[in-house]
Amino acid sequence: MTTVNPARSDVVPPAEDDPWWAELTDDGWAGSQALGRLRELLLRATRHQVWRLRDLLPGVGPGELEDLAQQAADDASMAVLRQLATFEGRSRFTTWAYKFGVLHAGVAVRREAWRHRQVTLSDTLTVVDTAPSPAALNEAAQLARAVEGAIDSELTPHQRRVVLALLVEQVPIDVLADRLGSTRNALYKTLHDARRRLRAALTDLGYLETRPDRSTP
Amino acid sequence: MNDPMRGLSAEMIDRLLADTSPYLSCDDCFARVDQYVERTSVDPHYEDAAMAAHLAGCDACAHEAQTLRELLRHDAG
Numbered sequence: 236m237t238t239v240n241p242a243r244s245d246v247v248p249p250a251e252d253d254p255w256w257a258e259l260t261d262d263g264w265a266g267s268q269a270l271g272r273l274r275e276l277l278l279r280a281t282r283h284q285v286w287r288l289r290d291l292l293p294g295v296g297p298g299e300l301e302d303l304a305q306q307a308a309d310d311a312s313m314a315v316l317r318q319l320a321t322f323e324g325r326s327r328f329t330t331w332a333y334k335f336g337v338l339h340a341g342v343a344v345r346r347e348a349w350r351h352r353q354v355t356l357s358d359t360l361t362v363v364d365t366a367p368s369p370a371a372l373n374e375a376a377q378l379a380r381a382v383e384g385a386i387d388s389e390l391t392p393h394q395r396r397v398v399l400a401l402l403v404e405q406v407p408i409d410v411l412a413d414r415l416g417s418t419r420n421a422l423y424k425t426l427h428d429a430r431r432r433l434r435a436a437l438t439d440l441g442y443l444e445t446r447p448d449r450s451t452p
Numbered sequence: 453m454n455d456p457m458r459g460l461s462a463e464m465i466d467r468l469l470a471d472t473s474p475y476l477s478c479d480d481c482f483a484r485v486d487q488y489v490e491r492t493s494v495d496p497h498y499e500d501a502a503m504a505a506h507l508a509g510c511d512a513c514a515h516e517a518q519t520l521r522e523l524l525r526h527d528a529g
Contacts (some may be wrong), residue, residue, distance in 0.1 A: 283526075284519050326486035330524060334486050337519045341512065379460045382468055402467045403460070408478075408512050419478045423510055427472050430509070434469055443469065 256328045259319060274312055276329060280336025281307040288341065291348040303347065307340040314339065345407040354406050354414045358395040359387075378442055385436040394429040397422055472509035476502040481513045489520045 258269035281304040289300060314335045322331055386395060400406045401422070412419050437443045460468070484503060491498040507514045 326490045330486040337516045
């Protein structure tokens, strides 16, 4: 059985780019050859990513990991073919194609890791220990309290749920998008806006220094 | 599953207060990550503020960029 350990992969690293990928739309033998080459390239990327993330899947054996890599390579191949017309040559084709393999393998592993796990969407973060203590008097503890207060007062309920799920519960963003029927883009925008609100609140309270607006490139 | 009913760690506070401006969407990051990784691989001083901010604030995209960097490094031998 082939394992997904990239160090033992039977997929040969790609040579320097040549225009082979231009044959991907060819209906004949050349196109078939190019598709095979693309599939090999993507399998190299998906095996690498699956192997890299294997600790997220304790108890999953090499055969199942290989299945994940193979399926992700299939999905990535379809994605590359769909997006082929958008390749502008700003990077090597192999690098451009690799990113589809990396994306699909990462999503597949994270989805599998969370398949049987419940995602609890909480919009409250409550501090258990409210008794004064030496630790509560130090600067770090005060900052923590200020951040917790800002989460409660400055964020919308939706922002709170997304922020707490992504950053406190550490639910992967694509898993949360699946569960909410949302997209990675939309959740990241929510997170970005929430962070801006939190930073503004903490700046007003004197915990953060005022920084130049970096909102425009 | 972590218990949300407890205080924030220093690491969580850093992640909550990360400055992710200028804004870049995950889709835009994906569109640029191949070029970004290639350029930063050959020129450590290459700068793309929006990409750097996004990768600092999005774990999934950051992991994908790192994997891409590793693949290029392995290909280079």
